[in-house]
Structures are given as structure tokens and as C-alpha cells.
Amino acid sequence: MGRLRVRLGRIWALLREGVERGVFPGAVAAIFLPGSLYLSAAGWRALYSHREPNDTETLYDLASLTKPLATTLALMKLRAEGRISLSAPLKCFFPEEFFGNDTFREISLREVLSHGAGFPAWRPYFRKLQERPLRERREALVRLILSETQAYQPGERELYSDLGFFLLGEVIVRITRTPLERYVENVYGELGIPELLFRPLHKGIPRERIAPTEFLPSAGVFLRGEVHDENTRALGGVSGTAGLFGTARGVARLLSVFLEVWQGGKRGFLTRELLEEFWCFRRPGGTWALGFDRPSPTGSSAGPLFPRRALGHLGYTGCAFWLVPEEGWGAVLLTNRVHPSRENRRIRSFRPRFFSEVAIRMRRGTP
Known part of the structure; x- marks a missing residue:
């Protein structure tokens, strides 16, 4: 594990490069495998009205990661x-x-x-x-x-x-x-994942812990702790499409539960057979499992090195995860690339580089 920790240095350096190139204000990444979780933060949680240093406990608007994870x-x-x-x-x-x-x-x-x-x-x-x-x-x-x-x-x-x-x-x-909101958070409670939740401001989470997203002209403020997705915001902040907030640690912990169960364990209602029903679905010529994406042969945010049976998802605000159940590891990338504006699309080329680097380092370091 010590050698793996050293190899992860290149991945953390990529986060700092992303900040320097203006891909995102800041990011938190998590790399996980059985019994181990590695976290690193880079850049700034917020840029306006002043710069706030980022850390690994920052809560991000997970956007469409709500679809698979909630x-x-x-x-x-x-x-x-x-x-x-x-x-x-x-x-x-x-x-x-x-x-x-x-x-x-x-x-x-x-x-x-x-x-x-x-x-x-x-x-x-x-x-x-x-x-x-x-x-x-x-x-x-x-x-x-x-x-x-x-x-x-x-x-x-x-x-x-x-x-x-x-x-x-x-x-x-x-x-x-x-x-x-209540039903999903009860499920997280059953699985022991307290770091994922809806409407964090209503749960007493300080605004200062939450990464802001885009500037809202109608209110003259940056969205912070309120969901970025307009349709979900019109519903009060919770939907089956968006609204989930969380830390990289929380996302990685939930995905680690999935991997533990896939490898023969049991956690709450989750079983290997249940995961197979959702994860092993594939329409002829398609990439989607049930609720989860897979790498596309024509180009994917996972890059070219993740196997076709890997599973993941993207979020509009700049979040993503990919995991490889057969090999027992995965990675999470959380950013607020839409801060201060959604017009910043540099993350499209950054994500494949990031996850390709993860694949290289993990395959060298996996026991």
C-alpha cells in the first residue's frame, strides 16, 4: 500500500494542474479499494467574493450522481x-x-x-x-x-x-x-453513509462547508447549498434527477459498500444478486446498465483504459465516479466547474485524462 500511495502522487498533481488551467476552482478526489481510501483536495472551494481554500470535507452539489446513488x-x-x-x-x-x-x-x-x-x-x-x-x-x-x-x-x-x-x-x-428525501436518507442510514444528503442548509450544514456553483442573476448571489439544476430547484430542491449533496468520502464509502457486496459480502438489503440485476443489464448496442453508465467505445469520460464492464456516472456540476467491480477499486472526482459559470467546459477533456491516470496507477498498485 505504501508504493500505491506514492503512485497516487501523479493523480493528485493532476488536480492541481486542473486548478492552474482553470478547469475548475477546486476539486476533491477519492481513490478506494477494499480496506483503503485515499483522499486529496486541491484549489479553492469558492472564488467569490473571496477565495476560500478547499479541503477534503467540502460538500459538493452532486447533480446527476443523484440518479445512481439515490x-x-x-x-x-x-x-x-x-x-x-x-x-x-x-x-x-x-x-x-x-x-x-x-x-x-x-x-x-x-x-x-x-x-x-x-x-x-x-x-x-x-x-x-x-x-x-x-x-x-x-x-x-x-x-x-x-x-x-x-x-x-x-x-x-x-x-x-x-x-x-x-x-x-x-x-x-x-x-x-x-x-x-426522507426515504433516501433513511437508506443511507441503514448502510451507514451519513455524508450524503439533500438540502444541506436545512440539515444545519454551514454554508461555508459547501462549494458554491453558479451565479444566480435573479437573486444576485451564487448558489450555495441549493441545487444547481433549475427543474429540481423549482420542486423545492429534491428530485430523482438531482439534489443530492455530499463529500468525496461519502460517495466513495457508498461505492465501497457496493464493491464489498459484489465481492460476496452483504450490507443491509444489498446482495450480489441484486447488484447483478441492475449492473449486468445491457441493451444490444447500448452502454447503459440500470441507473449506471458504462464506458463507451466511441469515447467516454472514463478514458480508454477502463474496462467495458466498469460502471460510473457524470454530474453536470463537474462530478463523476467510475468503479471496476471485477478488480475491486474505483475513483471519485468532485468539482464545482460551474463556479462561476457553466460556460466553462474544460472538464470535458480533463476527466478522461484523470480517470486514465487512475487506471494506470491502480492497475500497477492493485494487490
């Missing part, structure tokens, strides 16, 4: 308890009058989880939702999504989409009769 995890629990079937169509969960497009009535949870349900990638629903009282917005959002025109024939291709995961969040609420 929504998919909650569905795993419901599946383990026999409360859902992944073959169940959406018509089992929403009233008939919600379906402005009847085709979506027969779409299965499995198709939604694998981004093969026919939904468009994104819509600015927040513009319409803001005109309604907060208590009416969730139902209004579901109706809007289920009335969309199909982007493609369901099951014939994949298109990464926020829309389906908004629906999955509402499916969880309807099955459990519990707010999504």
Missing part, C-alpha cells in the same frame, strides 16, 4: 423487498389521466432506468412550474413529462434523459408514501 439505490431497496417489479409499466404508478401520450403508459421501469424509454433529454419545465404553487408542481411535472412527444421509439435506442428519473423519483414516493 434514486437507483432506493429502487434497489424496493426491489429487494419485493415491492416493485422492474418490468412494471408506468401505468401501474400514475393515473390514466396523467398520460397525455398513451405510449408512455406501457413503458417499464427497466426501460426508464436504462434511458431507453423514448423521453427527450431535457426540457426547461421550471419556467412553467414557477407559475404554480409549490405544492402543485410535482404533479404538474409528471403530467408534462407524460405528455411529451417521443424522441424515438422506446426500446430501439438509448438517449440519456433527466425526464425519466424525475418520474422514478415520484414512483418511489407513491410506493413508499414517504417524501423522497
Whole structure:
């Protein structure tokens, strides 16, 4: 392990290079394998109104990491308890009058989880939702999504989409009769992961511990502790698509639980068989598992060195993780690349370099 620690120095140097090149204000990375977790922070937590040094306990807006680490995890629990079937169509969960497009009535949870349900990638629903009282917005959002025109024939291709995961969040609420935020955080409690949560400002987390994201002109402030995703913010900060905040340590601890179970352990409701049901799915010609992405042969944020069976996900704010279950290791990269503006897209070329470097160092250092 000592030699591995030395080899990780190149990865930490890449974080500092990212700061110097303006890829992001700051970053925290975690490298993990059974029994070991390595963390490093670089740069600045915030740039405005003054520079704040970063550290490994910074909370980041995890954006779409919410999809695998919260929504998919909650569905795993419901599946383990026999409360859902992944073959169940959406018509089992929403009233008939919600379906402005009847085709979506027969779409299965499995198709939604694998981004093969026919939904468009994104819509600015927040513009319409803001005109309604907060208590009416969730139902209004579901109706809007289920009335969309199909982007493609369901099951014939994949298109990464926020829309389906908004629906999955509402499916969880309807099955459990519990707010999504409470249900997911109870799951984290069962698994012993306290560092992941929604709406951190409501939980007493000091603003100073949270990395700010983008400048909000309407309020004249930087978003800090409030979700960056506009549609989720219009819902009050919690959805199946976004809203999760956490530290690199917390993300790595949850992913380590997954790896422990994959290798034959058991933690709470998680079993190897359950992970196989979600992780081993693949549509012919596609890359998506259920709730998790895989490296693409045509180019991926994981770079060219991660095996095709690796699993991961990206977040719009600049977060990502990739793990290799068969080899028992993984990596997390958390940044706030959208601070001060989402127009900074340098991370697109940085991420493959970062994860390729991780793959090189870990394969040399894995016992």
C-alpha cells in the first residue's frame, strides 16, 4: 500500500494542474479499494467574493450522481423487498389521466432506468412550474413529462434523459408514501453513509462547508447549498434527477459498500444478486446498465483504459465516479466547474485524462 500511495502522487498533481488551467476552482478526489481510501483536495472551494481554500470535507452539489446513488439505490431497496417489479409499466404508478401520450403508459421501469424509454433529454419545465404553487408542481411535472412527444421509439435506442428519473423519483414516493428525501436518507442510514444528503442548509450544514456553483442573476448571489439544476430547484430542491449533496468520502464509502457486496459480502438489503440485476443489464448496442453508465467505445469520460464492464456516472456540476467491480477499486472526482459559470467546459477533456491516470496507477498498485 505504501508504493500505491506514492503512485497516487501523479493523480493528485493532476488536480492541481486542473486548478492552474482553470478547469475548475477546486476539486476533491477519492481513490478506494477494499480496506483503503485515499483522499486529496486541491484549489479553492469558492472564488467569490473571496477565495476560500478547499479541503477534503467540502460538500459538493452532486447533480446527476443523484440518479445512481439515490434514486437507483432506493429502487434497489424496493426491489429487494419485493415491492416493485422492474418490468412494471408506468401505468401501474400514475393515473390514466396523467398520460397525455398513451405510449408512455406501457413503458417499464427497466426501460426508464436504462434511458431507453423514448423521453427527450431535457426540457426547461421550471419556467412553467414557477407559475404554480409549490405544492402543485410535482404533479404538474409528471403530467408534462407524460405528455411529451417521443424522441424515438422506446426500446430501439438509448438517449440519456433527466425526464425519466424525475418520474422514478415520484414512483418511489407513491410506493413508499414517504417524501423522497426522507426515504433516501433513511437508506443511507441503514448502510451507514451519513455524508450524503439533500438540502444541506436545512440539515444545519454551514454554508461555508459547501462549494458554491453558479451565479444566480435573479437573486444576485451564487448558489450555495441549493441545487444547481433549475427543474429540481423549482420542486423545492429534491428530485430523482438531482439534489443530492455530499463529500468525496461519502460517495466513495457508498461505492465501497457496493464493491464489498459484489465481492460476496452483504450490507443491509444489498446482495450480489441484486447488484447483478441492475449492473449486468445491457441493451444490444447500448452502454447503459440500470441507473449506471458504462464506458463507451466511441469515447467516454472514463478514458480508454477502463474496462467495458466498469460502471460510473457524470454530474453536470463537474462530478463523476467510475468503479471496476471485477478488480475491486474505483475513483471519485468532485468539482464545482460551474463556479462561476457553466460556460466553462474544460472538464470535458480533463476527466478522461484523470480517470486514465487512475487506471494506470491502480492497475500497477492493485494487490
